[in-house]
Amino acid sequence: MRVGLYPGTFDPITLGHRDIIKRAAGLVDRLVIGVAINRDKGPLFSLEERVSMIEAETKDLMTETGIEIVAHPFENLLIDCAHDVGAQIIVRGLRAVADFEYEYQMVGMNRAMDPSIETVFLMADAQYQAVASKLVKEIARLGGDVSKFVAPDVEKALKAKLSN
Numbered sequence: 001m002r003v004g005l006y007p008g009t010f011d012p013i014t015l016g017h018r019d020i021i022k023r024a025a026g027l028v029d030r031l032v033i034g035v036a037i038n039r040d041k042g043p044l045f046s047l048e049e050r051v052s053m054i055e056a057e058t059k060d061l062m063t064e065t066g067i068e069i070v071a072h073p074f075e076n077l078l079i080d081c082a083h084d085v086g087a088q089i090i091v092r093g094l095r096a097v098a099d100f101e102y103e104y105q106m107v108g109m110n111r112a113m114d115p116s117i118e119t120v121f122l123m124a125d126a127q128y129q130a131v132a133s134k135l136v137k138e139i140a141r142l143g144g145d146v147s148k149f150v151a152p153d154v155e156k157a158l159k160a161k162l163s164n
């Protein structure tokens, strides 16, 4: 059984993430979405909120792909998280050249720690390639329309959070 681990902060999950999840589901038998606690990044949404948004936004993808997709919070090293969930593959999304440099280093370090785990990179559909949680939050904070970048329930959650 091929298990993939797609790690990130998902603060919040965007249509870009969803597109990567859908593509990744075509490559593995079980997909674990590793939700990094990431206290340092000062996430807007709590870990519980991020996990429940991921669960809600991936429910239909489970039916569509027939693959089990589960959200798994983690605070330890990515490679240890991969061992914990039995993943042989780490999935990452690539947007622009800026992502590449960081990802390149991560692969190198993770490979040194466990050469048996392979990292694969996927690109989202053209319409979602530039979508980033950070920018979505900025746009929402300034009252802009984020409906092209996140699902309707995530948009609602952003509005509710930012009006507090």
Ligand code: ADP
Binding pocket: 007, 008, 009, 010, 011, 014, 015, 016, 017, 020, 091, 092, 093, 094, 095, 099, 122, 123, 124, 128, 129, 130, 131, 132, 133
């Ligand atoms: P991180 O904090 O690790 O950047 P994110 O939650 O921002 O985590 O993203 C998780 C993963 O999803 C990363 O590999 C990131 O590059 C990828 N990703 C996010 N948005 C997109 C997108 N629009 N297209 C492709 N990959 C994406």
